[in-house]
Amino acid sequence: MTPKAALAERGMAWTEDFSAGAVKTFAALEVVGAIGLILPLATGIAPILTPLAATGIAIIMIGAVVVHLRRHEPAAPAIVLAVLAVASAVLGYLVVL
Incomplete structure (x- = not known):
């Protein structure tokens, strides 16, 4: 719900690379x-x-890693979250199946 400009002011400079609609889509x-x-x-x-949702979040986080690396920004937080998302997807599949 936060406007794109406000997000950029709060340190989310990656929003400059995407339209306002894309930023809202990522959030949704x-x-x-x-x-x-x-x-x-x-x-x-x-x-x-549940594991399908974890897979979707893992895909989003892998995209976040790519965006941060492309912008030459620190990607460590996104990498950690991507690894956690992949691990939760794998664990989710193991629990459900």
Whole structure:
């Protein structure tokens, strides 16, 4: 919900490379992914959605690593989150299957 300019002022300079719509889409995908990580296993309804959500978040985080590397910014936080997302996807598949 935060405007693109406000995000750039807060240190998220990567937003300059994307349109406002793309930035909002990334945010929406991350929120949907977070919900998908929690609700299916917590409720027992369609638990296969949890590892699928983790896979989606891993893809988003790998894209974040690429963007930070391309901009010559520190990519360590994004790399750590990408590894955690991949690990949670693998663990999710192991638990569900």
